[in-house]
Amino acid sequence: MRSGMTGYGARLLATAALSLGVLGSAYAATQVKFGQPPWPGASVRTEVARELLEAIGYETSVTKGSWTLDIMGVAQGSLDADVALWLPTQKSTVEPLAKSGKIDLIAKIVPDAKYDLVVPDYVWKAGVHCICDLHKYADKFDHTIYGIEAGNDGNVLMKNAIKHNTYDLKGWHVQPSSAAAMLTQAGRDMRRKKWIVFLGWKPHWMNIKYNIRYLEDPKKIWGGKSVVWTAINPAFAAKHPNVKKFLSQMVAPAKIESQWIYDYGQKKQPLKQVAGTWIKNNLDLVSQWMQGVKTADGRQDAMAALKAKFSP
Numbered sequence: 443m444r445s446g447m448t449g450y451g452a453r454l455l456a457t458a459a460l461s462l463g464v465l466g467s468a469y470a471a472t473q474v475k476f477g478q479p480p481w482p483g484a485s486v487r488t489e490v491a492r493e494l495l496e497a498i499g500y501e502t503s504v505t506k507g508s509w510t511l512d513i514m515g516v517a518q519g520s521l522d523a524d525v526a527l528w529l530p531t532q533k534s535t536v537e538p539l540a541k542s543g544k545i546d547l548i549a550k551i552v553p554d555a556k557y558d559l560v561v562p563d564y565v566w567k568a569g570v571h572c573i574c575d576l577h578k579y580a581d582k583f584d585h586t587i588y589g590i591e592a593g594n595d596g597n598v599l600m601k602n603a604i605k606h607n608t609y610d611l612k613g614w615h616v617q618p619s620s621a622a623a624m625l626t627q628a629g630r631d632m633r634r635k636k637w638i639v640f641l642g643w644k645p646h647w648m649n650i651k652y653n654i655r656y657l658e659d660p661k662k663i664w665g666g667k668s669v670v671w672t673a674i675n676p677a678f679a680a681k682h683p684n685v686k687k688f689l690s691q692m693v694a695p696a697k698i699e700s701q702w703i704y705d706y707g708q709k710k711q712p713l714k715q716v717a718g719t720w721i722k723n724n725l726d727l728v729s730q731w732m733q734g735v736k737t738a739d740g741r742q743d744a745m746a747a748l749k750a751k752f753s754p
Contacts, residue, residue, distance in 0.1 A: 447685040471738055473501040474685055477512030483645050484526035484672075486702040487551065489717040491525060492694060492730065497751045499632055499738030500685065508547060510535060517544035522678040523689060530665035531595040536673075545673045547688040552670035557596060559587065559657045560642030562632045568653040573603075573657045576639060577610035585614045588627060588640035592618040596641045596664075603663055627651070643668075644734060645699030647708045684736055688744070693732045714733050722752045 474495055478488045494500040505512070505521060509532065515521035517539050527536055527547070539545045561570050570579060589597040598615050604611045619627070624640055625648060631638040632652060642654055672689050679686040694702075705716045721728060728748060735744040 448563075471501045472498060472682055472685070473680075475520075475522045476504045477500065477515050477521040478504050478506050479509035479512055480506060480524050481526065481622050482647070482703045482707040483552075483699055485713060486706050486716055487525050487694065487699065488743055489713045490694075490702075490721065491616055491689065493714070493717045494731070494744075494748065495685070495688070498735070498744045498747045512546065513539065513694075513742075516673050516675050518673050519677060521675070522666055522685075523672065523674045524674045525689070525692075527671040527673050528555065529669050529671060531557055531599075531668065535664070536671075538562060539736060541672075546676050546679055547671045548674050548679070548686060549672040549692060550669045551672045551693055552694060555668040555670045556561055556656055556657065557641075557643040557668045558659060559600070559639055560648075560654045561637075561639050561657060563653040563655055564635060564688060565637055565639075570639075571655075571658055573609045573659050573663075575662075576614075580584075580614065582637040584612075586639075587614060587616050588624050588638060589618050590621045590624055590641055594618075594641075600641075608661060608663060622625060639705035645696040645703055647700060648659045649700045650695070650704045651708060684738070684740075685700065688731060688735045691733060693731070694727075718752070721748075722754065725749065725752060 449632050473490075476488050476492065478484050481679070489505060490499060492504070495502055497612075505515065507515075509524075509526065512521065512524050513527060513532075513536060516524050533643050538544075543545055568579075569575060589600065597618055597720075600611075600616050603609060604614050606728075608671055611618065628648075629652065630639050639657075642648060642656060648654065672692065674686060674689060702716055702720065705711045706713060727747065729745050732744040732748065736742065736750050737744055
């Protein structure tokens with residue numbers, strides 16, 4: 443009798459465990475896998491997206507690597523999304539993937555980005571408003587354009603311009619360096635009121651810390667207006683339309699993101715703190731990103747969960 447009851451009880455336990463397993467799998471949190479290139483803007487932007495997704499019930503992970511490895515990961519499905527694609531400077535790699543349907547470009551997450559040559563404000567006021575003005579003051583600039591890491595798109599663009607004498611730049615050279623070293627050099631020269639021309643971009647903390655001007659480029663060798671795009675894997679997007687909806691509505695202009703980067707890169711605030719503090723103080727904008735978005739289990743509007751976590 444005891445043996446029979448034990449077998450019956452075991453069967454009950456097994457059935458209950460199986461039922462719980464089925465329920466658990468039904469409500470298992472979806473993981474969103476982000477690729478993240480090693481840039482401060484990409485770091486904070488990704489962290490803001492992660493904080494919001496995790497607050498509404500998703501799990502997230504980040505794979506850090508070069509931007510080319512990240513976007514190939516999205517195309518191949520080992521990563522789900524990337525919020526740091528710069529166009530047109532990365533066009534040669536990104537456009538074929540988008541046209542072939544391997545990635546979907548779903549949002550201009552930074553619609554007013556910029557990547558071009560910059561000069562200090564005092565150089566601008568002295569008459570240098572355009573890349574075409576540089577050759578007139580070549581000696582003041584020591585025939586040098588300060589770039590970032592070797593092989594970077596901006597360096598290559600300017601090397602090609604020099605090679606083909608675009609804007610009468612024959613005889614100039616590009617000085618490659620790390621972004622940090624280039625900006626250290628620029629900061630030192632600006633304190634001394636020396637003339638310098640270097641690669642500039644926004645969003646970035648340089649736009650807050652330094653008084654700089656972007657040079658006009660009438661020949662559009664830089665490709666015209668820059669935009670930072672969010673890319674998603676099409677299969678993941680089809681399976682998880684709620685995540686796609688949020689990412690397609692997440693738009694943060696360069697002014698906002700430059701402040702993120704300044705707080706993280708210059709003030710050395712922890713990444714999670716920068717993201718969390720900004721979200722708490724900007725729930726009105728976040729609500730626009732979350733229109734029509736539900737929590738991961740589909741039971742409530744995303745903003746209800748976000749307000750519960752982030753409201754003061």
